[in-house]
Amino acid sequence: MSTPTPTPTPAPTPTRRTPNTPARPAAASTSGGPSFAHSAWLVAEREIGSKLRSKAFVISSVIMMLFALAGVVWGGIAAANPSHTPVAVTSQTSAVVQGMQNLDVTTAASDDAAIALVRDGKVDAAIVADAASPTHVKLVGKDKVPSELVAQLSATPTVQLLTPSSQDALLRYLVAIGFGVVFLFAASLFGSTIAQSVVEEKQTRIVEILISAIPVRALLAGKVVGNTILAMGQIIVLVAIAIVGLSVTGQSAVLSGLGGPMVWFAVFFLFGFVLLASLFAGAGAMVSRQEDIGSTTMPITMLILAPYILVIIFNDNPIVLTVMSYVPFSAPVAMPLRLYLGDALWWEPLVSLVLLIATCAAAIAVGSKIYRNAILRMGARVTLAEALKA
Structure with a gap:
């Protein structure tokens, strides 16, 4: 009796894939996507890196630093050599x-x-x-x-001041201009950058790829955080220039009076910029073309420009400065100026800061809702009422 020989099973022939044949997708990872904080930080790093690689941003920042240094030096020379x-x-x-x-x-x-x-x-x-x-x-x-x-x-009567001010009119005016210019320049520069970045991503459809990988709120938070870090970096450098410049030029009396107000200015600027950045991001999401950005960001720009104009015109008006120091959009300029002049009580900056933080939280909520509802809508400009609808 013969034993049958088993037939060998042929090996499977590998499938040849042409270049135009798509590869089989890999199995989905079970580890999940990045966390909200990690996603926001990735976007923030992208914003910071793109800015630091921009020649226009670097050159404008250097020019601003040089102007600040020149202003401090000129103030020292003018104080040492008053005009006759x-x-x-x-x-x-x-x-x-x-x-x-x-x-x-x-x-x-x-x-x-x-x-x-x-x-x-x-x-x-x-x-x-x-x-x-x-x-x-x-x-x-x-x-x-x-x-x-x-x-x-002129023959004038004898004047007695119970609480004489240690600042003269010229120094008061220069400090008002300094706070106003720094707030106007930094807020408008980085705020408009956020709006332009949002519209650019919307035009090129990159935002559709981004929000498929990370949450919309993380994308918005990353933009705000990244530009806030850059803006605060500039503010810290300007404060350092002012401190070093005043020390070198022998203006220790001015420095002692400006030290505290400059720290308060940095704190107020932080929350004031986050407030404005959230609104700029929402305003940018409402349009689909770079040419239309001005129509939605103009009201926010006016909110930045108004404190600069008012603080220069009314820097010697205590009533107007007091009102401005409690308005969230002008508090970053008016409250540090009042602290420098000695017109504010110890509790006033704390109350003003609480109001600013509360307004900042409300602006983040509104800007986030507008951004979320309008970021994927292409074509005609999205009205504010449409953007605020759920």
Whole structure:
């Protein structure tokens, strides 16, 4: 009896795949996607890296730092060398200017010689004798007379200040401009960058790929966090420049008065910028073209521009500054200025900061809802009412 020989099973022939044949997808990972915090940080790193690689951003930042350094140095030079008003007097009127400050006095031989110096432009004014005047002197100018000289020659009553201010008008004005310019520049620069980034991702459809991998809120949070880090980095560098510059130029008195207000400015700017950044992101999601960004971001830009204008015009008006220090959009500028001037009580910045944080939370909620509802809508501009609908 013969035993049958088993037939060998042929090996399976491998399937040849052409270049146009798609590869079989790999099995889905059971580990899950990245966490919300990790996703947001990935987006933030992308925002920071793209900015640091931008020549325009680096150059504009360097220019701003140089302007800040130049302003501090100029302030030190101006404080050390105050301007003097050239004035001509005669032997009869020389006693009038004794004790007056910031005057460059030239003694002329006669009244006519003193007036001739004014006519030739060598001095700004001449003080000559005048028997008909109650003060027995007359102030002669070419087309105008220096107001500070008139103020010193005017008879004024004795003034007593119970709480005298240690800051002069010029320094107050420069500090107001400094806080206003830094807030305006940083908030508008990085805010518009967020809006442009949102529209660019929407135009190129990259946002559809991004939100398929990470949550929409993580994408928004990453943009806000990344640009906030960049903005705060600039603020810290500017504060360091101001501290070093004031120390080197011998303005220790100014530095001692500005130290606390600059720290408060950084804290207020942090929450104020997050507030504005959330609104800028929502405004960018409402349009689909770069040309239409201005129509949705203009109201936010006006909120940034208004504090800069108001704090310069009303820097010597305590009522207006007090109101501005409690309005969330102007508090980052007005409250540090009031602290520098000594007009704010210890509890006022704390109350103002609480109001700012509460408004910041509300702005994040509104901006997030607008962004979430409008980011995938292409074509015509999305109205605010449509974007706020669930």
